[in-house]
Amino acid sequence: MITFKPEDFTKKQRHQYILGTVNPRPICFASTLNQSGQPNLAPYSFFNIFSSTPPIFIFSISNRRDGSMKDTLQNARDTGEVVINLVNYSMARQMAICGVEYDAGINEFEKSGFTPLPSEMVKPFRVKESPVQFECKVLEIKTFDDKPGAANLIIAEAVLIHLDENILAPDDTIDPNVLDMVGRLGNFNYSRAKGESIFAIKQPPAEIAIGFDNLPETLKSSKILTGHHLALLAGVTNLPDEIDVARFKEQSQNANLMAAVKQPNEGSLNLIQQKLKEFLDDGKTEEAWLFYLATSK
Ligand SMILES: Cc1cc2nc3c(=O)[nH]c(=O)nc-3n(C[C@H](O)[C@H](O)[C@H](O)COP(=O)(O)O)c2cc1C
Known part of the structure; x- marks a missing residue:
């Protein structure tokens, strides 16, 4: 500076x-x-x-x-x-x-x-x-x-x-x-x-977003997710509930992914974050949250 x-x-x-x-x-x-x-x-x-x-x-x-x-x-x-x-x-x-x-x-x-x-x-x-x-x-x-x-x-x-x-x-x-x-x-x-x-950022002022302070520490200290990705996660008003998360886990296309990240080691954490980044880059913020919640429990 x-x-x-x-x-x-x-x-x-x-x-x-x-x-x-x-x-x-x-x-x-x-x-x-x-x-x-x-x-x-x-x-x-x-x-x-x-x-x-x-x-x-x-x-x-x-x-x-x-x-x-x-x-x-x-x-x-x-x-x-x-x-x-x-x-x-x-x-x-x-x-x-x-x-x-x-x-x-x-x-x-x-x-x-x-x-x-x-x-x-x-x-x-x-x-x-x-x-x-x-x-x-x-x-x-x-x-x-x-x-x-x-x-x-x-x-x-x-x-x-x-x-x-x-x-x-x-x-x-x-x-x-x-x-x-x-x-x-x-x-x-x-x-x-x-x-x-020209790009749009849909963040209506009257809809109260959860904010960075409610993001898990593992995501906030990620070397893979940028401020932009974290802001997509922090910009939602509600997190998916347990029923939605359970339904997400049951979907066949997610089964392999879930198996790959089952072990809670550094490699699987990186995989989770890499996949989160892909969801977010594809504009699938809800899927990103579902995937994160499904893999973090
Ligand atoms: C795109 C553009 C923006 C300009 N912005 C300003 C400005 O904000 N303030 C200013 O004093 N002059 C600005 N100028 C310079 C004036 O347009 C210039 O001095 C002009 O001759 C003034 O004309 P006038 O004497 O007929 O008012 C700008 C010039 C251009 C091309």
Whole structure:
């Protein structure tokens, strides 16, 4: 571990270390208008949702190297309105063009080739190509410092939300594979939430899991099972009862396995844990518990 105080490093190092590790960050593609009504579009990845009821967003805009305000900040201050568009993979390359520091008054819709779409409750345009668009009113702008690079936190509330119906799954949730979201990493790197990058962990908060502290010591000190395997075992709410265990023992396909691990020596312990790992890697957590209980009695 490298341990350091923020002031131990140069501004550049600190920036690299923090942005290169706190990620992937979603991208707020902020559309604003200046006081004369000229459009501006820029990406901001110091961004997240703060609450869904009401829908509150936060994103942060740093001062330019010369200490001046970026156009989005100036416009948000002057008009109190912003449209936050989300960025998916098919938009990413064009979006990056809007990160170029064009002079104020340059229309990044024209530079990047995105299509401006009129909003309904605020004046800035939406980005037609974006699958999710939030029309927002700026609630507050918090300025921490006026030095170059210092951040200004924008707090905004969505007053109208637009979702592309194609991203909706039949059960009315969002299909992440269709949404195909990108995240910002460090340097010029991005990540994509699609296919094998997406995985589910079903651990409903209201269902009280037994936890690591209720796992047998032999499993917790295993050299075969990892924290991931132990968490699968610890994530259940109940253990199988004696009747289920007896039924499991009687099943013919388990007989050979049970015979092989009958002797309580180190070899059979390893075999048990190896088999447990196989069950868990195959997504068979209940079978893993049944097998463990059947062999440990
Ligand atoms: C993906 C991406 C994320 C960015 N995130 C931020 C950010 O969180 N804060 C920031 O100040 N600048 C960020 N930038 C840089 C701004 O987009 C850039 O300074 C832009 O020119 C600002 O435009 P504006 O002056 O029109 O607002 C990011 C750039 C890219 C490409």
